[in-house]
Structures are given as structure tokens and as C-alpha cells.
Amino acid sequence: MPTPTKRLRATGRVTLSDVAHxxxxxxxxxxxxxxxxxxxxxxxxxxxQEASTxxxxxxxxxxxxxxxxxxxxxxILIPKLSNTLFVDLLDAAQQTLRAGGxxxxxxxxxxxxxxxxxxxxxxxxxxxxxxxxxxxxxxASARTLMERSQVPCVHLMDLPRQGEVGPAHCVGFSQNxxxxxLTRHLLERGRRRIAFAGAQLDPRVMQRLYGWRSALQEAGLxxxxxxxxxxxxxxxxxxxxxxxxxxGQTPAIDxxxxxxxxxxxxxxxxxxxxxxxxxARVAIAGFNDLPGSDHxxxxxxxxRTPRAQIGTAGAGMxxxxxxxxxxxxxxxxxxxxxxxxxxx
Amino acid sequence: MPTPTKRLRATGRVTLSDVAHxxxxxxxxxxxxxxxxxxxxxxxxxxxQEASTxxxxxxxxxxxxxxxxxxxxxxILIPKLSNTLFVDLLDAAQQTLRAGGxxxxxxxxxxxxxxxxxxxxxxxxxxxxxxxxxxxxxxASARTLMERSQVPCVHLMDLPRQGEVGPAHCVGFSQNxxxxxLTRHLLERGRRRIAFAGAQLDPRVMQRLYGWRSALQEAGLxxxxxxxxxxxxxxxxxxxxxxxxxxGQTPAIDxxxxxxxxxxxxxxxxxxxxxxxxxARVAIAGFNDLPGSDHxxxxxxxxRTPRAQIGTAGAGMxxxxxxxxxxxxxxxxxxxxxxxxxxx
DNA sequence: CTGAAAGCGCTTACAG
DNA sequence: CTGAAAGCGCTTACAG
Numbered sequence: 001m002p003t004p005t006k007r008l009r010a011t012g013r014v015t016l017s018d019v020a021h022x023x024x025x026x027x028x029x030x031x032x033x034x035x036x037x038x039x040x041x042x043x044x045x046x047x048x049q050e051a052s053t054x055x056x057x058x059x060x061x062x063x064x065x066x067x068x069x070x071x072x073x074x075x076i077l078i079p080k081l082s083n084t085l086f087v088d089l090l091d092a093a094q095q096t097l098r099a100g101g102x103x104x105x106x107x108x109x110x111x112x113x114x115x116x117x118x119x120x121x122x123x124x125x126x127x128x129x130x131x132x133x134x135x136x137x138x139x140a141s142a143r144t145l146m147e148r149s150q151v152p153c154v155h156l157m158d159l160p161r162q163g164e165v166g167p168a169h170c171v172g173f174s175q176n177x178x179x180x181x182l183t184r185h186l187l188e189r190g191r192r193r194i195a196f197a198g199a200q201l202d203p204r205v206m207q208r209l210y211g212w213r214s215a216l217q218e219a220g221l222x223x224x225x226x227x228x229x230x231x232x233x234x235x236x237x238x239x240x241x242x243x244x245x246x247x248g249q250t251p252a253i254d255x256x257x258x259x260x261x262x263x264x265x266x267x268x269x270x271x272x273x274x275x276x277x278x279x280a281r282v283a284i285a286g287f288n289d290l291p292g293s294d295h296x297x298x299x300x301x302x303x304r305t306p307r308a309q310i311g312t313a314g315a316g317m318x319x320x321x322x323x324x325x326x327x328x329x330x331x332x333x334x335x336x337x338x339x340x341x342x343x344x
Numbered sequence: 345m346p347t348p349t350k351r352l353r354a355t356g357r358v359t360l361s362d363v364a365h366x367x368x369x370x371x372x373x374x375x376x377x378x379x380x381x382x383x384x385x386x387x388x389x390x391x392x393q394e395a396s397t398x399x400x401x402x403x404x405x406x407x408x409x410x411x412x413x414x415x416x417x418x419x420i421l422i423p424k425l426s427n428t429l430f431v432d433l434l435d436a437a438q439q440t441l442r443a444g445g446x447x448x449x450x451x452x453x454x455x456x457x458x459x460x461x462x463x464x465x466x467x468x469x470x471x472x473x474x475x476x477x478x479x480x481x482x483x484a485s486a487r488t489l490m491e492r493s494q495v496p497c498v499h500l501m502d503l504p505r506q507g508e509v510g511p512a513h514c515v516g517f518s519q520n521x522x523x524x525x526l527t528r529h530l531l532e533r534g535r536r537r538i539a540f541a542g543a544q545l546d547p548r549v550m551q552r553l554y555g556w557r558s559a560l561q562e563a564g565l566x567x568x569x570x571x572x573x574x575x576x577x578x579x580x581x582x583x584x585x586x587x588x589x590x591x592g593q594t595p596a597i598d599x600x601x602x603x604x605x606x607x608x609x610x611x612x613x614x615x616x617x618x619x620x621x622x623x624a625r626v627a628i629a630g631f632n633d634l635p636g637s638d639h640x641x642x643x644x645x646x647x648r649t650p651r652a653q654i655g656t657a658g659a660g661m662x663x664x665x666x667x668x669x670x671x672x673x674x675x676x677x678x679x680x681x682x683x684x685x686x687x688x
Numbered sequence: 689c690t691g692a693a694a695g696c697g698c699t700t701a702c703a704g
Numbered sequence: 705c706t707g708a709a710a711g712c713g714c715t716t717a718c719a720g
Contacts, residue, residue: 015713026691031715039689061470062415063713065406066696081435082635087425091452103470106450108435126405126447236636262635269639272616291426291606292580292636295613359697370707375699383705407697410712 014057022051034059065127074318075123076132077107077116079202083234083260084290085307086134089156092311093132100319102129109134111202117142124149130318132156136167137203152321154314157307158204159333169321171314171332175204178303178336179211182257182285185301185338187219191255191283195226197242197267198259199234205259208287212257225250234259239266247276254282255344261286261293261302268296268343283344298342306334358401366395378403409471418662419467420476421451421460423546427578427604428634429651430478433500436655437476444663446473453478455546461486468493474662476500480511481547496665498658501651502548503677513665515658515676519548522647522680523555526601526629529645529682531563535599535627539570541586541611542603543578549603552631556601569594578603583610591620598626599688605630605637605646612640612687627688642686650678 020027025044033040033048040048051057065071074097078086094104105128107119117139123131124145131146131153138146146153153167159174160166186194196212198205209227216222228246232238239258243266246256258264264286271278278284278298286293286302293300313334317327364371369388377384377392395401409415418441422430438448449472451463461483467475468489475490475497482490490497497511503518504510530538540556542549553571560566572590576582583602587610590600602608608630615622622628622642630637630646637644657678661671 013713016715017713027713028692028715029690032690035715041689044690058469060410060713062406062409063696064715066404066410066698067713067715069696069715071406081425081431082428084426087431091425094450094452103449103466105447106438108438122447125402236639240639265636266639269641272641292609295580295584295610297613297616357697360699361697371697372699372708373706376706379699385705388706404697407712408699410714411697411699413699413712 013060014055016057016059018055019048019052019057022055023047069127070129071127072102073105073126073128074102074130074132074315075105075107075120075126075128077109077119077123078134079109079111080233081108083262085288085305089134089307089311092308093315094311096312096315096319100315102319102322111200113137113139113142117145120145124151127151130154130322132314132318135203136170152318154318154321156310156314158207159331161207166331169317169327169330171310171317171334173306173310173334173336174211175207176211176214178287178305179208179257180215181211181336181338182287182303183212183215185340186255186257186283186285186344187215187221189283189340189344191344192221193226193250193253194221194255194257195228195246195250195253196257196259197228197230197239197246197263199230199232199238199242199263200259201229201231208259226253234262236262236266236269239263240270241266243267243270244274247274247282256282256284258284258286261288261290261300264300264302264343265290265292265296268298268300272297279342279344285344289339294341296343301341301344302339304337304339306336309334357404358399360401360403362399363392363396363401366399367391413471414473415471416446417449417470417472418446418474418476418659419449419451419464419470419472421453421463421467422478423453423455424577425452427606429632429649433478433651433655436652437659438655440656440659440663444659446663446666455544457481457483457486461489464489468495471495474498474666476658476662479547480514496662498662498665500654500658502551503675505551510675513661513671513674515654515661515678517650517654517678517680518555519551520555520558522631522649523552523601524559525555525680525682526631526647527556527559529684530599530601530627530629530688531559531565533627533684533688535688536565537570537594537597538565538599538601539572539590539594539597540601540603541572541574541583541590541607543574543576543582543586543607544603545573545575552603570597578606580606580610580613583607584614585610587611587614588618591618591626599629600626601629601631603631605632605634605644608644608646608687609634609636609640612642612644616641623686623688629688633683638685640687645685645688646683648681648683650680653678 016027016030020030030048033045109116120142131151134156136155155167155170157172159172286300289302289304320327360371360374364374374392377389453460464486475495480499499511499514501516503516630644633646633648664671
């Protein structure tokens with residue numbers, strides 16, 4: 001009577017050589033057949049696959065990483081999880097990568113370049129197969145780390161400005177143009193004294209600021225006193241505070257462009273509380289079209305940003321790079337959309 | 345003249361034996377000294393450490409995982425990233441784990457037990473050192489997988505009810521009691537016809553529902569028609585829709601307990617739009633105290649839930665379990681707080 | 689197209 | 705307290 005096959009392994013794990021035995025081939029052939037490397041006879045591939053599924057074989061990621069010097073991890077560095085924007089980006093990227101057989105390792109930089117560098121250092125130890133990173137303002141050491149590691153990398157969310165030298169691979173939209181476009185939208189609706197209220201002041205917010213500035217300068221309406229910058233984190237609460245400040249100190253203002261929707265939502269609620277008419281007295285606009293903006297009273301004019309698409313396309317580009325296929329375009333512009341609602 | 349030491353490794357990586365050479369000991373001694381395993385002479389430890397930092401040695405996680413059958417990854421499974429609640433939980437847990445030297449691998453289940461099982465299967469292949477998981481409603485196979493893997497595991501967010509057999513290790517608060525407590529708060533403020541509006545209908549929402557039910561039953565005010573359950577995802581938009589529905593169909597209602605703050609915020613904005621007075625005509629309460637709830641008009645009465653503390657304490661408990669130290673308490677109750685504001 | 693050998697960089701028993 | 709040997713489970717060249 002045949003007894004069930006004895007496992008000699010201490011770990012009890014089904015290994016490559018177990019499959020090789022069962023299929024009557026060498027381990028290396030199993031390895032090749034399973035990875036879909038060409039140069040294996042179709043008949044053998046079939047036998048290997050049958051044995052593999054029959055035994056319930058699953059490759060060991062650690063062994064694979066050690067032997068190949070490459071893991072199936074992709075590291076993704078984002079500034080903050082509390083901004084819905086990055087959650088959407090992450091969710092989309094993760095889904096695409098997972099479908100491609102990769103695990104995602106998330107690092108949260110808290111908008112701090114030093115922390116980003118530290119995280120990068122840690123992540124790189126795991127020999128990630130690829131890297132997704134927000135923006136391209138990194139410390140010099142971080143840049144060196146990335147280059148030396150040779151790990152394929154895609155930068156997300158912003159694009160190099162005209163003539164600027166950007167990273168090799170990126171997916172995003174022009175934060176600068178989006179800032180300018182929203183400002184022009186307000187100008188077209190007859191606004192003349194348009195303030196810019198920025199928080200966090202990360203590189204992308206600064207690009208929006210520059211866009212706003214150039215649009216106002218073109219119209220001959222720029223004034224430094226229209227700039228309200230606060231390095232604190234963007235939040236509903238801060239938006240309310242900034243709104244009161246701006247309205248209190250510069251009553252002549254007829255529109256405010258908040259660099260993120262949470263600020264604008266806070267401003268809208270503050271206006272409601274203070275009885276300041278929006279848009280009659282002052283127009284309010286935000287950025288990103290976050291959840292809730294369409295339900296505000298009045299509904300918020302904003303810029304819809306394609307963060308989910310950026311996540312998907314960025315991950316897709318990285319997948320190609322990891323396979324050694326250079327993508328068709330090295331930088332992809334996914335654009336943006338002005339969403340005119342009742343607050344302007 | 346001494347030439348710089350030649351690296352024989354193809355990979356160019358500084359390895360354990362490089363350090364061993366430099367320190368004049370065997371590789372295994374380096375391994376032991378660096379991991380702080382006792383039974384190494386202090387003098388050797390010092391020499392090893394000096395050589396290690398001088399050469400810039402960093403252990404290879406893949407090799408370590410392969411040899412020890414244990415990685416330095418901790419898997420964390422949460423239902424959804426788009427609910428701020430879980431982002432707070434994750435952020436806190438991640439921070440604690442990182443300080444303990446562990447990388448976090450995130451799995452998003454989308455409130456789907458089958459997806460959870462699939463993720464668990466994938467994660468377990470990486471031999472995580474530990475597991476953090478939301479709730480304890482899992483498929484039978486998922487439970488088996490967890491048990492057989494022997495991976496230390498802490499369940500987050502809910503506690504077993506009185507007399508119920510829960511998981512071995514958990515950190516959370518009683519969703520049931522929180523639901524009952526908020527309902528009693530509304531009763532104390534004189535409300536008699538208190539509806540429950542639930543979305544998503546995950547296990548924790550159901551516990552809140554049961555808590556609401558028992559509080560109303562105690563007061564002799566329970567009626568099945570007060571229950572409004574919708575399996576769709578919780579959102580501001582859904583809250584607005586449910587509010588209109590409830591007010592349209594059951595005008596006698598004088599309070600609504602929404603199972604999550606985003607629903608309640610949507611309801612508040614809908615009330616503003618429709619000109620329905622809150623709390624004069626109807627009181628509104630939410631759950632979780634999410635960002636923005638304190639800025640609503642009127643500000644939202646809700647339950648503040650200690651998700652960040654749950655993340656920290658859960659990760660701390662897991663850290664202890666991974667070190668082989670059984671935690672003092674197997675289940676930790678972190679409580680909750682009723683936040684009475686102007687909407688009730 | 690297939691395989692035997694060597695190696696990835698560490699740790700786990702097993703000796704002493 | 706220290707070390708030589710073996711092994712974790714795969715893949716990378718190198719042959720044929």
C-alpha cells in the first residue's frame with residue numbers, strides 16, 4: 001500500500017524540488033517553467049504545472065529574493081495618508097501592482113525630506129523591484145541612493161515645467177498650469193482681487209501658487225498682499241481660521257483660491273457661520289475635488305485632479321520598467337479639469 | 345602601500361563574513377553579537393560592533409528571512425483606506441512597529457471576507473513576523489490559515505461581548521456599548537423617536553445597531569420601523585440621501601443616529617439645504633468624531649473613538665507577542681467618549 | 689532545450 | 705562562550 005509521501009523538509013513547506021520530483025524533471029526546469037521563461041518544452045511545462053498545482057506549490061519570496069537579488073516588493077513613498085488625495089493614489093497604484101504580482105511597501109514621509117531619505121534607505125535594503133515616489137524634491141543623498149540602487153523608479157503627481165529638467169520617468173499633471181487655469185476661471189467670472197491661501201507649502205502647493213501668480217500678473221492684477229501662506233498642515237480648521245483672517249484684514253478681496261479643498265470647505269463653513277455671502281460677497285475655490293466638496297453650501301468650485309489615474313498609470317509604467325521594457329513616453333501628462341460650481 | 349580591500353562578492357554588498365574578517369571572529373559570532381543574543385563575550389561584541397559600523401554593514405532581510413523562517417514584516421489588514429478611521433489606526437500602528445524594527449505590509453480588504461482570506465494567504469507566504477487584523481469576523485479558511493501559520497496575531501477595533509468567546513488577543517472598545525451610550529445620550533436630551541441609519545453594515549456597524557436597539561428597548565421605545573439599513577458604502581452623499589428618505593417617510597422622528605460621521609455630515613448639509621432645523625426639528629448624531637464634525641453647522645454630536653490609541657496599543661501588544669512575551673492582558677478595552685455638541 | 693554545480697547571506701542545531 | 709558544518713529554497717551563469 002502506498003503511504004503518503006514523506007516530507008523530509010523540517011519546515012513542511014512544498015518546495016521546488018518536491019515539484020521537480022513529482023514531475024520527473026530537474027528543479028531548474030521547474031523554476032523556468034513556472035516563471036514562464038521561454039526555452040522550456042511545452043510538454044514539460046504542462047507536467048510541471050500539473051505537479052505544481054497538485055502539490056499546492058507556492059514559491060518562497062525570501063529564497064527568490066536572495067537568489068535573484070530582487071524582491072517582489074514595490075516601495076511607494078507618499079507624504080501623508082490623512083490627505084484623501086494620496087489614499088486614492090495609493091489605492092489605485094496598489095491594485096495595479098498587486099495584479100502584476102507585486103506587494104506594496106508604504107512609506108509615509110510627512111512632507112519631510114529627511115524622513116523620506118531615511119525611509120528610502122530602509123526600503124532599499126529590501127531590494128525592492130521598483131519604486132514609486134511623490135514629486136521629485138528629494139535630498140541629494142536620497143537622489144544618490146536611488147541612482148546607485150538601480151531600482152526602476154517613477155515619480156508621481158507633478159510634471160517638469162517647460163524647459164525644466166525633470167526625473168526620467170513621471171506621471172502627473174502640471175500643478176502650475178492647474179493653478180493658473182483656476183485663477184483664469186475666477187478672472188473670467190469677473191473677480192479682480194483674488195487671494196491665494198496656501199498651507200503645508202510643499203512643492204506642489206508652491207507650483208499652484210506660481211501658477212496663480214503668473215495668471216494674475218498677466219491680467220495686471222497681482223499684488224504681494226494677496227498671498228496668504230501658512231506652513232501648517234492643511235485642514236478644515238485651518239481653512240476656517242485663514243478665511244476669517246483674510247476677510248478681516250483685506251475686506252476688498254472678492255475671491256480666495258485655497259490650495260486644497262479641505263481648507264476651502266472650512267472657509268465655506270466659516271462663511272456660513274459668520275453670515276458672509278458666498279459667492280455674492282466673496283468667491284471661494286479649492287483644489288483636488290475631495291469628498292464633500294460637491295455637497296457644501298454652496299457647492300465648491302475646484303480643480304478635479306486625476307490622482308487615481310496617476311496611481312494606475314504610474315504603477316503601469318513601473319511594471320513595464322521592471323520588466324525591462326522602456327515605456328513609450330518617459331513623462332505622462334494626465335491633465336486636470338476645472339469644476340465650476342456655485343461658490344464662484 | 346595598502347590598497348583598499350577587494351570585495352570578492354559579485355553583489356558588492358558588505359556581508360556578515362566581511363565583518364567577521366575585519367573583527368577577527370567567525371560569522372556566527374557576528375550574527376549573535378549584532379542580534380544582541382547573550383552568550384557573547386563583551387569584548388568581542390565591542391569589536392564586532394566597531395567593525396560593523398566601520399564597514400557600514402546592514403543585514404540582508406531576505407537572507408535572514410530564509411535562514412530563520414521569519415521576516416521582519418508585519419501584515420496589517422484593514423477594510424478601507426478611504427475611511428479616516430483606518431488611516432489613523434494604520435498610521436499609529438505603523439509608527440510603533442517601525443520603531444520596533446518592523447516593516448508594515450498593508451492589505452485592504454474592502455470589507456470583503458473572501459478578499460481578506462486571499463490577502464491573508466498572500467501575506468502569510470512572506471512569513472510575516474506578526475499580524476494585525478481588523479475585527480474577528482473571518483472566513484473559516486482564514487481562521488485556519490492564521491492558526492496553522494502560528495504567526496502572532498492581534499485583532500483590532502472591537503471587543504468580545506459579555507460571555508462571548510473572542511480572539512486570543514485584541515485591542516479595541518465595545519462598539520455595542522458605544523452604540524447604546526450614544527442612544528442613551530439622545531434619550532437624556534429628551535428624544536423619543538430615535539432612528540438608526542446604518543451603511544456598509546460591517547460587523548462593527550451591526551454592533552452599534554444592537555447597542556442602539558437594546559437602549560431603546562430598555563426605554564420601551566424600540567420599533568423596527570426606526571431601523572434604516574443600507575449596505576452601500578458610507579459617504580457624505582449617502583448620508584444626504586438617507587436623511588431625505590427618513591425625513592420624507594417618517595416625519596415623526598425626532599433624532600437620527602448615523603453609524604458614521606460622514607453620513608451625519610451629509611445629513612447636516614442636506615438639512616441646511618432643505619431648511620430643516622437641527623436640532624430643533626430633529627437631532628443628528630454620528631460616530632467616530634471624524635475631521636470636520638466639529639466645524640459643521642451645527643457642530644455634530646458624536647462618539648470619539650480611540651483608533652490611534654488602538655493602533656499604538658495593538659502594535660505594542662504584537663511586539664510583545666513576537667518577542668515571545670505574553671502580554672499582561674489578552675484583551676484591552678480602550679473605551680470611547682460621548683461628545684455632545686450642538687446637533688443634539 | 690535541459691541539467692549539475694555553485695552561490696545568494698544569513699541562522700539553526702550540534703559540538704566542544 | 706565560540707565555531708565548523710549544514711541548510712533555508714531559490715536562481716544565475718556555465719555547459720552540453
